[in-house]
Amino acid sequence: MTQDELVLQLMQRLDEPAARYSELDLYYGGHQPLAFLSPEAKIALGNRFGVMASNIPRLAVTALAERLRITGFTGDAGLWTDWIRNDLDQTSGVAHREALLLGDSYVIVWADQFGHPKVTVESAKQVAVQLDPGTRQITAAIKRWETKTTTEAVLYLPDRIVRLRANQTGATTIGFHTVDTIANPLGVVPVVALRNSDRILDDYGVSEIDDLKPLVDALNKSLADMMVTSEYVGRPRRWATGIELAEEPVLDADGNPVETINGEPVMEEVNPIPEGHRAMISENDQAKFGQLQAADLTGYEASVRVILGQIMAVSTLPAHYVGVFTDNPASADALRAAEASLTARAEARQATFGRSWEQVARLMIAVRDGRDPSLIDDIRVQWADAATRSVAQEADAVVKLFQAGLLPRAYALSKLGYPDDEIAKIDAATPRAVPDAA
Numbered sequence: 001m002t003q004d005e006l007v008l009q010l011m012q013r014l015d016e017p018a019a020r021y022s023e024l025d026l027y028y029g030g031h032q033p034l035a036f037l038s039p040e041a042k043i044a045l046g047n048r049f050g051v052m053a054s055n056i057p058r059l060a061v062t063a064l065a066e067r068l069r070i071t072g073f074t075g076d077a078g079l080w081t082d083w084i085r086n087d088l089d090q091t092s093g094v095a096h097r098e099a100l101l102l103g104d105s106y107v108i109v110w111a112d113q114f115g116h117p118k119v120t121v122e123s124a125k126q127v128a129v130q131l132d133p134g135t136r137q138i139t140a141a142i143k144r145w146e147t148k149t150t151t152e153a154v155l156y157l158p159d160r161i162v163r164l165r166a167n168q169t170g171a172t173t174i175g176f177h178t179v180d181t182i183a184n185p186l187g188v189v190p191v192v193a194l195r196n197s198d199r200i201l202d203d204y205g206v207s208e209i210d211d212l213k214p215l216v217d218a219l220n221k222s223l224a225d226m227m228v229t230s231e232y233v234g235r236p237r238r239w240a241t242g243i244e245l246a247e248e249p250v251l252d253a254d255g256n257p258v259e260t261i262n263g264e265p266v267m268e269e270v271n272p273i274p275e276g277h278r279a280m281i282s283e284n285d286q287a288k289f290g291q292l293q294a295a296d297l298t299g300y301e302a303s304v305r306v307i308l309g310q311i312m313a314v315s316t317l318p319a320h321y322v323g324v325f326t327d328n329p330a331s332a333d334a335l336r337a338a339e340a341s342l343t344a345r346a347e348a349r350q351a352t353f354g355r356s357w358e359q360v361a362r363l364m365i366a367v368r369d370g371r372d373p374s375l376i377d378d379i380r381v382q383w384a385d386a387a388t389r390s391v392a393q394e395a396d397a398v399v400k401l402f403q404a405g406l407l408p409r410a411y412a413l414s415k416l417g418y419p420d421d422e423i424a425k426i427d428a429a430t431p432r433a434v435p436d437a438a
Helices: 003-015 018-029 039-045 056-065 079-085 088-102 213-232 298-315 332-338 340-369 391-403 409-415 420-429
Strands: 070-074 104-111 117-123 127-131 138-146 151-156 160-166 177-183 191-195 238-241 246-249 267-270 288-291 380-383
Touching: 003 127, 003 138, 003 151, 018 056, 018 088, 056 088, 056 213, 056 298, 056 340, 070 079, 070 088, 070 340, 070 420, 079 088, 079 340, 079 420, 088 104, 088 117, 088 191, 088 340, 104 127, 104 340, 117 340, 127 191, 138 191, 191 340, 213 298, 332 340, 340 380, 391 409, 409 420
Parallel strands: none
Antiparallel strands: 070 380, 104 117, 104 191, 127 138, 138 151, 151 160, 160 177, 238 288, 246 267
């Protein structure tokens, strides 16, 4: 396969999921259109309730992403310093959210002008990769972005990095010419994919909100119906009999009376008692007043609860995350038990993303030390506990294990959530007379 054919293939792969990504962005932002509406209802409502959306998709993504926090690495003492230098303590969370939302995100590792590792988090909207069918390893990757007048791209190959440019804008796939080519001393494609999928044969990752979209559409429909009902029949309608209707002239757009052919003003009958008046008065002794029964909205509440139950089952979001509360507040233990499924899902994502971050770490070490990344195999990522535990409980458990000699000092501090750089500062500031459990 020639370079031009490879570029065209990668560009087509980059554009293929564009419509899907756009739809996922709409759901993540809470801007998706209302679904399950009849044609008559769409005409009647117009755009008045187009913003009625309960943004459960963003909650489902952030609830997982906030439990995916990297605290350090084992196997290389200087790796965490490079990690902080690249702001990955912050941008790694962006990579997790992108992967949870779109199904894929990417990390590119190279060297800066001083020879230090340079790591950037990339969106699946700009990066596409080619996988070896046998090893499932990345054999080629491309990144594309636009300027005001051109479309820029970079082709990443195991032996070289090629800078490309097309003198046009838009999602172009052709017309690229080579601007620059540099050698790739790493011997591997310096692009790592974070794929949110438990099936290795999938061509693309799976979004956390794919299963939620029809349920969220149903929830928004029930909420919109409830708002429409509240607007039109939620307030009791009043009625009156035995009162003569008043007549008023029909006015045109300029406020002038509309006249007939004979020059007489066109009159229309109107309610003599404006709807906004709190008191209704009539001199007619035959007049009667009353009001209709207000609409009962409990049916909509039941519908919302049923749909929220399905949302909780699919997303593993606990009840207190989606606003379902009981009269008696739940205890701390009950809340942790309710979050058990969400914690298990987060731990599964830690295992999935952990392999990718370890590959990023190996590339960073290879750039820094000039080593072959395939020979670096002793790097392990450390995650913060995905479970919700109080600081007092966690500290009490770790201190007891440390005092019993079951945990070394550095590992105990890591269990408490301290990153590697803070552990080093604590060790430097602590008198050596303090015993360190072996």
